[in-house]
Amino acid sequence: xxxxxxxxxxxxxxxxxxxxxxxxxxxxxxxxxxxxxxxxxxxxxxxxxxxxxxxxxxxxxxxxxxxxxxxxxxxxxxxxxxxxxxxxxxxxxxxxxxxxxxxxxxxxxxxxxxxxxxxxxxxxxxxxxxxxxxxxxxxxxxxxxxxxxxxxxxxxxxxxxxxxxxxxxxxxxxxxxxxxxxxxxxxxxxxxxxxxxxxxxxxxxxxxxxxxxxxxxxxxxxxxxxxxxxxxxxxxxxxxxxxxxxxxxxxxxxxxxxxxxxxxxxxxxxxxx
Numbered sequence: 001x002x003x004x005x006x007x008x009x010x011x012x013x014x015x016x017x018x019x020x021x022x023x024x025x026x027x028x029x030x031x032x033x034x035x036x037x038x039x040x041x042x043x044x045x046x047x048x049x050x051x052x053x054x055x056x057x058x059x060x061x062x063x064x065x066x067x068x069x070x071x072x073x074x075x076x077x078x079x080x081x082x083x084x085x086x087x088x089x090x091x092x093x094x095x096x097x098x099x100x101x102x103x104x105x106x107x108x109x110x111x112x113x114x115x116x117x118x119x120x121x122x123x124x125x126x127x128x129x130x131x132x133x134x135x136x137x138x139x140x141x142x143x144x145x146x147x148x149x150x151x152x153x154x155x156x157x158x159x160x161x162x163x164x165x166x167x168x169x170x171x172x173x174x175x176x177x178x179x180x181x182x183x184x185x186x187x188x189x190x191x192x193x194x195x196x197x198x199x200x201x202x203x204x205x206x207x208x209x210x211x212x213x214x215x216x217x218x219x220x221x222x223x224x225x226x227x228x229x230x231x232x233x234x235x236x237x238x239x240x241x242x243x244x245x246x247x248x249x250x251x252x253x254x255x256x257x258x259x260x261x262x263x264x265x266x267x268x269x270x271x272x273x
Contacts, residue, residue, distance in 0.1 A: 029102040030093050034086065036109035038118045039245065042125045043082045050076055052127035056134070071267060079260035089248040096244045101237045108232055113225055117218070124217035133216040140215045141208075149226060150214035156233060159214075160207045162246065167206065169254055174261045181265035 034040045051073050058064045097105075108114040123129050133140070141147060154160050179186070218226055232238055 025094060025097050025099045025102045029099060029106065030090050030097075033093070033097075033102060033105055033109070033241075034090065036106065036114075036118065038122045038125075039089070040086055041122055043085050043249075045125055045127070046082060046085075047077050047080060048127050049125065049130060052130050056131075071264065075263040075267065076260055078263055080256040085249060085252040085256075088252050089245055092244050092248045093241070097237075097241055101241070104237050105241055108238075113228060114232075116225075117221060117229055120217055120221060124213070129216075133212065136216065137212055140212060140219065143215065145223070146215045146219065147211055149218075149223070150211040153214050153230070154207070154210055156230065157242075160203070160210045162250070163206050163210060164203060166250065166253060170257045173254075173257050174264065177258075177261035177265045178268060181269040 054069060054072055054076075058069045109118060124133065218229075221229075233242070
């Protein structure tokens with residue numbers, strides 16, 4: 001999914017004005033938007049996708065024990081609830097999008113091009129899609145025209161910035177809670193935690209994965225059609241819709257990461273895994 005930088009005050013004012021002018025969005029319209037945009041399916045796929053990424057990490061690093069791998073997967077599954085994430089998004093859309101705006105968005109998602117792009121995004125977000133993307137990495141990134149589009153798309157959506165922010169939060173939260181649990185008598189040095197996080201997280205590495213993801217997702221979409229998609233994403237209504245989604249997802253992911261860290265810390269401390 002995508003995120004746009006948009007001042008909160010302007011969003012609040014625009015929502016207030018529009019709520020006076022148009023009817024409140026119906027539950028039916030929200031459900032159609034979530035389904036037709038592919039969001040419900042993509043979030044439902046998240047646990048399986050994360051498991052695939054863990055599997056790849058285990059294959060690349062043979063020092064990861066089977067018990068540790070199982071602990072990571074099971075604790076993550078315990079901490080995240082796709083239905084709660086979708087529920088939070090639905091509630092926030094109810095506050096930020098009105099019925100007229102919903103119908104405008106639905107017109108895109110019900111169009112032939114909208115359906116084609118959504119289908120491509122759905123296919124790319126599956127565990128199978130992730131594995132295939134990694135197999136094609138070299139050839140995908142050698143297509144300079146597609147890479148250029150991906151870079152424009154990244155600037156438009158702020159995806160790299162969002163990914164770095166979420167990954168930093170994840171790393172710091174996990175490290176802090178786990179170290180506090182297994183070494184409670186040792187003061188936690190937050191500066192050291194941030195330094196360790198920065199050492200394993202580079203902007204170049206994150207941007208490369210974001211670029212690869214975009215190139216892979218839209219590899220079979222003609223350039224002219226992608227330009228139409230860019231125009232849709234630049235529309236004010238689309239920007240507000242996507243910002244609401246991404247803000248909601250970020251909050252829910254951060255909450256899930258905190259739960260995940262608590263579960264991991266508790267099990268590591270008790271050594272019951």
